Amino acid sequence: MRDHSTHKVGSRHEVIGALMSRWLFERRTEVVPVAQAQGRVCATTVVSKNQLPNALTCNMDAIAVRFDDFAQGMPDISGWERGVQWQFANTGIAMPEGFDTAIAIENVTVSEDNQTLEALDCAPDERFQSTSMPGSTLEVGEVLVQAGEVLTPTLIACLTMGGHVEVEVVARPRVMYIPTGNELVPAEIELPRGKNVESNGNMICAKLEQWGAEPRHHAIVPDDPDQILAALREGTAWADIVVINAGSSKGSDDWTCELLEREGEVLFHEVSQGPGRHCSFSLLDQKPVIGISGPPLGAEFTTDFFVKPFVDLYLGAAADYPPTVMAVMLDDCPSSPRPMSFVRRAVLRRDEDDQFVAWVHQADPDEPVLKGSNQANALIVVDKDSYGWERGDRYPVELRYPYTLPPRL
Amino acid sequence: MRDHSTHKVGSRHEVIGALMSRWLFERRTEVVPVAQAQGRVCATTVVSKNQLPNALTCNMDAIAVRFDDFAQGMPDISGWERGVQWQFANTGIAMPEGFDTAIAIENVTVSEDNQTLEALDCAPDERFQSTSMPGSTLEVGEVLVQAGEVLTPTLIACLTMGGHVEVEVVARPRVMYIPTGNELVPAEIELPRGKNVESNGNMICAKLEQWGAEPRHHAIVPDDPDQILAALREGTAWADIVVINAGSSKGSDDWTCELLEREGEVLFHEVSQGPGRHCSFSLLDQKPVIGISGPPLGAEFTTDFFVKPFVDLYLGAAADYPPTVMAVMLDDCPSSPRPMSFVRRAVLRRDEDDQFVAWVHQADPDEPVLKGSNQANALIVVDKDSYGWERGDRYPVELRYPYTLPPRL
Numbered sequence: 017m018r019d020h021s022t023h024k025v026g027s028r029h030e031v032i033g034a035l036m037s038r039w040l041f042e043r044r045t046e047v048v049p050v051a052q053a054q055g056r057v058c059a060t061t062v063v064s065k066n067q068l069p070n071a072l073t074c075n076m077d078a079i080a081v082r083f084d085d086f087a088q089g090m091p092d093i094s095g096w097e098r099g100v101q102w103q104f105a106n107t108g109i110a111m112p113e114g115f116d117t118a119i120a121i122e123n124v125t126v127s128e129d130n131q132t133l134e135a136l137d138c139a140p141d142e143r144f145q146s147t148s149m150p151g152s153t154l155e156v157g158e159v160l161v162q163a164g165e166v167l168t169p170t171l172i173a174c175l176t177m178g179g180h181v182e183v184e185v186v187a188r189p190r191v192m193y194i195p196t197g198n199e200l201v202p203a204e205i206e207l208p209r210g211k212n213v214e215s216n217g218n219m220i221c222a223k224l225e226q227w228g229a230e231p232r233h234h235a236i237v238p239d240d241p242d243q244i245l246a247a248l249r250e251g252t253a254w255a256d257i258v259v260i261n262a263g264s265s266k267g268s269d270d271w272t273c274e275l276l277e278r279e280g281e282v283l284f285h286e287v288s289q290g291p292g293r294h295c296s297f298s299l300l301d302q303k304p305v306i307g308i309s310g311p312p313l314g315a316e317f318t319t320d321f322f323v324k325p326f327v328d329l330y331l332g333a334a335a336d337y338p339p340t341v342m343a344v345m346l347d348d349c350p351s352s353p354r355p356m357s358f359v360r361r362a363v364l365r366r367d368e369d370d371q372f373v374a375w376v377h378q379a380d381p382d383e384p385v386l387k388g389s390n391q392a393n394a395l396i397v398v399d400k401d402s403y404g405w406e407r408g409d410r411y412p413v414e415l416r417y418p419y420t421l422p423p424r425l
Numbered sequence: 426m427r428d429h430s431t432h433k434v435g436s437r438h439e440v441i442g443a444l445m446s447r448w449l450f451e452r453r454t455e456v457v458p459v460a461q462a463q464g465r466v467c468a469t470t471v472v473s474k475n476q477l478p479n480a481l482t483c484n485m486d487a488i489a490v491r492f493d494d495f496a497q498g499m500p501d502i503s504g505w506e507r508g509v510q511w512q513f514a515n516t517g518i519a520m521p522e523g524f525d526t527a528i529a530i531e532n533v534t535v536s537e538d539n540q541t542l543e544a545l546d547c548a549p550d551e552r553f554q555s556t557s558m559p560g561s562t563l564e565v566g567e568v569l570v571q572a573g574e575v576l577t578p579t580l581i582a583c584l585t586m587g588g589h590v591e592v593e594v595v596a597r598p599r600v601m602y603i604p605t606g607n608e609l610v611p612a613e614i615e616l617p618r619g620k621n622v623e624s625n626g627n628m629i630c631a632k633l634e635q636w637g638a639e640p641r642h643h644a645i646v647p648d649d650p651d652q653i654l655a656a657l658r659e660g661t662a663w664a665d666i667v668v669i670n671a672g673s674s675k676g677s678d679d680w681t682c683e684l685l686e687r688e689g690e691v692l693f694h695e696v697s698q699g700p701g702r703h704c705s706f707s708l709l710d711q712k713p714v715i716g717i718s719g720p721p722l723g724a725e726f727t728t729d730f731f732v733k734p735f736v737d738l739y740l741g742a743a744a745d746y747p748p749t750v751m752a753v754m755l756d757d758c759p760s761s762p763r764p765m766s767f768v769r770r771a772v773l774r775r776d777e778d779d780q781f782v783a784w785v786h787q788a789d790p791d792e793p794v795l796k797g798s799n800q801a802n803a804l805i806v807v808d809k810d811s812y813g814w815e816r817g818d819r820y821p822v823e824l825r826y827p828y829t830l831p832p833r834l
Contacts, residue, residue, distance in 0.1 A: 210519025
């Protein structure tokens with residue numbers, strides 16, 4: 017039997033903070049085509065190489081004229097020749113040389129052969145009317161994207177306008193996911209009696225992709241200390257972050273914490289929060305090794321809680337922590353003190369006054385176990401020192417990723 | 426000069442509805458690995474091939490015992506042998522044959538050599554305590570994902586648990602993007618005087634990727650009717666949806682509407698809403714051809730407004746239309762009637778009571794033209810028949826994609 021008496025237990029924020037404080041990472045960058053840079057984090061501040069427009073430009077479909085010809089009011093246009101006193105000018109095109117003012121085509125009648133003006137409905141009010149001055153959209157050297165911004169379609173357009181076809185972005189942090197357990201088999205084979213499908217890996221790697229990391233899904237490792245250590249070392253050699261599953265259970269075949277204590281340093285063996293309290297936080301070869309909870313629901317929570325902050329930190333993007341709102345609770349929560357904090361899935365909605373309301377999610381018993389979590393778009397952390405709430409109280413409710421505006425009741 | 430007097434002008438919802446009603450499309454499907462199915466739309470309802478667990482399973486790190494041994498209360502365990510009266514049992518593992526009840530390892534003291542029980546802190550309360558019955562997580566035939574659902578990391582885990590390594594998803598709709606205009610040059614070359622960079626394509630293709638479509642970015646087509654028609658036909662031959670930019674301008678070099686009228690059918694030549702009213706809606710070879718506005722800001726709005734609904738319809742996913750909230754307006758909008766509806770960028774926030782508040786976005790004059798739109802996370806449609814608002818009024822405000830919960834003031 018193992019002695020767990022020296023195991024350190026930390027709160028959610030304590031365990032993250034402790035491991036982050038010890039993580040010395042090098043942020044790699046790479047150059048990618050602007051057209052494929054969506055969702056990437058810009059590594060440097062990028063400025064425009066172009067002036068836009070780079071000539072006086074017409075900003076509507078129009079005819080170009082000289083404002084001086086209108087100095088004494090509407091002139092006699094009967095003898096005007098195309099190319100001399102007027103010319104066609106189109107949206108976004110440089111004004112023909114020598115013309116300074118545009119009149120919208122809707123206010124003009126042109127002859128059948130497009131060579132003569134037959135009528136002008138109105139004179140321009142000022143020189144340069146309906147044109148854009150050089151540089152009015154963009155100047156050379158103007159900032160297009162700041163270092164650290166996530167590249168959206170709009171910012172991709174900015175970079176393109178500024179003459180960039182490539183952009184330096186923060187590399188995706190590499191995350192090795194290691195599933196361990198004699199009971200696990202891959203979904204590819206028919207499930208033997210008493211075995212379980214390794215389903216967390218696909219979920220977690222999908223999350224990692226969504227968050228901008230580069231996941232690698234290790235093959236299932238049996239509960240054998242040598243093989244687990246080999247997998248961990250394969251992880252620390254390649255990855256920035258290693259995720260091992262399960263992470264810190266107390267079973268007779270669970271070696272993760274023992275190995276990490278022997279070969280590295282275990283900062284925390286457990287979290288004072290459920291579901292998924294069997295998580296561990298270690299350093300091995302100077303890389304963070306996060307042991308997450310085994311059961312699917314706990315694995316989902318704990319990956320969101322404990323792995324995402326490390327991916328975010330590496331990317332250096334604007335912190336993307338779950339928005340938390342004070343919602344009016346529509347049910348009661350018993351007010352007895354608990355042995356540890358507990359996370360409950362919740363449903364967050366807006367009422368007709370756009371006020372946030374929430375209630376504890378009760379999965380439909382006919383729904384599959386994880387499926388029921390789809391309706392639950394929020395989490396309520398029932399702290400071990402909090403004494404619950406009554407219907408009508410306001411209580412903090414944390415959105416689940418992706419953080420979309422909650423629907424109406 | 427062209428005669429625009431027969432041009433049809435429609436409202437935002439009218440033009441979409443008219444073109445959708447005439448669009449006869451075939452929804453293709455494809456089979457992809459579950460591990461790469463994130464964000465895809467499930468084409469069929471998928472049920473479990475597995476029963477989970479498929480044996481009585483221990484649900485904590487524990488020892489396995491027989492409940493009958495506790496029928497008369499706590500037994501004398503001094504002679505108990507491992508493998509006979511008790512055995513180790515771990516989370517997620519089938520209970521050893523012949524045992525029916527588990528006691529958490531924390532409540533057990535085991536001898537140094539792991540063969541003898543030294544103490545049991547408590548007796549089990551009932552048979553099957555701390556175990557899971559076969560099928561309690563998942564039964565064969567249980568629905569994992571409904572047809573039409575977007576596959577999230579959680580649903581990917583469900584499919585994996587159910588024994589699926591591949592899944593049939595709706596194919597990405599193919600969208601051909603055709604940039605036209607003599608003034609356009611690609612960002613790859615140095616910008617000649619009076620020319621403009623083709624920047625809409627990268628933005629729009631990035632949006633299409635984000636929405637789940639498969640974009641193809643056509644090379645720039647000059648303002649030549651034969652070349653434009655060839656590009657349109659290349660588009661209708663490959664794509665489900667063709668987007669042409671610009672779409673329906675009235676300039677002397679704008680051929681799009683004329684060609685589409687001659688070869689296909691133009692349902693609407695213009696939209697009664699700005700910016701970006703020069704949009705057109707046509708059918709060519711039974712494919713929708715959407716002409717969007719040229720200037721970057723109009724191009725962004727009109728792609729969101731007019732192209733996204735067609736991608737959504739093809740994917741058949743839950744409609745993903747912008748959430749609209751009634752927000753308290755923090756500024757005044759002059760109440761004069763307008764010649765057409767106008768879309769204004771807005772900033773939506775929550776105040777300390779989680780009430781939505783909004784104001785018209787005034788871009789910082791030092792920000793580049795599109796950059797300023799980043800702070801604007803919402804849109805206000807000022808209808809031509811509406812008469813504005815005063816500070817403190819509630820007015821509908823539409824979120825911009827992606828629809829995230831607005832930050833606090």
